[in-house]
Amino acid sequence: MNLLNYFLTVFISLFLVVDVISNVPIFLSLTQSYEQKERKDMAKKAIFIALLVQLLFVIFGNYIFGYLGIKMYSFSIAGGILLAIVGVEMLFGHKTRTEYSENGSIGQEEDKAEEKENITIVPLAIPLHTGPASILTGMILFNHPERFAIVGKEFYFYKALFILSTILVYLVSLFILLRSDLILKFLKPIGMKVITRIIGLLILALSVQFVINGIKEALG
Numbered sequence: 185m186n187l188l189n190y191f192l193t194v195f196i197s198l199f200l201v202v203d204v205i206s207n208v209p210i211f212l213s214l215t216q217s218y219e220q221k222e223r224k225d226m227a228k229k230a231i232f233i234a235l236l237v238q239l240l241f242v243i244f245g246n247y248i249f250g251y252l253g254i255k256m257y258s259f260s261i262a263g264g265i266l267l268a269i270v271g272v273e274m275l276f277g278h279k280t281r282t283e284y285s286e287n288g289s290i291g292q293e294e295d296k297a298e299e300k301e302n303i304t305i306v307p308l309a310i311p312l313h314t315g316p317a318s319i320l321t322g323m324i325l326f327n328h329p330e331r332f333a334i335v336g337k338e339f340y341f342y343k344a345l346f347i348l349s350t351i352l353v354y355l356v357s358l359f360i361l362l363r364s365d366l367i368l369k370f371l372k373p374i375g376m377k378v379i380t381r382i383i384g385l386l387i388l389a390l391s392v393q394f395v396i397n398g399i400k401e402a403l404g
Contacts, residue, residue: 187341187342187345190342190345190346191345191348191349192349193325194325194345194346194349194350195349195352195353197321197325198318198321198322198325198349198350198353199353199356199357201317201318201321202313202314202318202353202354202357204313204356204357204360204361205360207312207313207357207361208360208361208364208367209367209379209383210307210312210383210387211223211227211308211312211361211364212364212367212379213274213379213380213383213384214270214274214303214307214308215303216380218300220365222300223364223365224362224365226300226303226304226308227308227358227361227362227364228358228362229301229304229309230304230305230308230309230313230361231309231313231354231355231357231358231361233304233305233309233310233314234308234309234310234312234313234314234354235314235350235351235354237309237310237314238314238318238319238322238350238354239347239350241314241319241322241323242319242322242323242326242346242350243326245319245323246323246327255401255402256316256320256401257397257398257399257400257401257402258398258402259316259319259398260316260394260395260397260398260401261394261395261398261399261402263310263311263315263316263391263394264390264391264392264393264394264395264398265391265395266306266307266310266311266391267307267311267312267387267388267390267391267394268387268388268391268392268395270307270384270387271384271385271386271387271388271389271390271391272384272388273384274380274381274383274384274387275381275384275385275388276384311394313354313357315394316394316397316398322346322350325346326343326346
């Protein structure tokens with residue numbers, strides 16, 4: 185496999201695993217109470233954080249997990265628990281900590297700003313755009329180039345290609361999220377409520393699958 189094929193393999197693999205298309209309705213549901221400018225700002229920050237975390241774990245993951253004695257299945261279970269909390273809140277229509285009255289006090293506005301930052305990090309950045317699946321896929325592609333017949337002089341260039349391909353994946357993901365407002369224009373408030381419940385159920389199912397996969401790996 186030449187370097188171009190490796191570049192395309194990394195891009196396609198990560199893009200499918202990150203699955204930003206499926207994350208669009210989740211993003212809309214979680215950010216529906218914010219203005220368009222705020223949603224775009226949250227999307228930019230979430231993708232930037234997700235990219236940094238992805239590269240950090242891919243490049244240093246083996247050392248980090250080894251030093252702390254953490255197995256990948258533990259990471260999968262932790263990600264599942266985080267998603268489960270969000271899924272339950274969305275499914276039952278509970279007012280999450282991200283929903284505040286726009287006419288609230290200064291203290292409430294400060295809390296809203298803080299919660300906007302929190303939701304940008306979890307779950308938008310982690311684990312929706314960078315989670316156990318994307319990290320594990322990235323670690324395999326980055327740390328085992330021999331599986332792709334990369335040898336000799338090519339071996340010294342694959343790391344740069346991997347990083348460039350990963351950056352491109354998240355730039356495309358950001359572009360898609362920034363255009364998500366086009367979808368919101370076609371939805372009425374009742375439509376968003378219905379979608380929120382459905383997405384909550386899907387997130388809950390996804391979180392259970394993360395936990396099951398982690399348990400299987402732990403027992404296997």
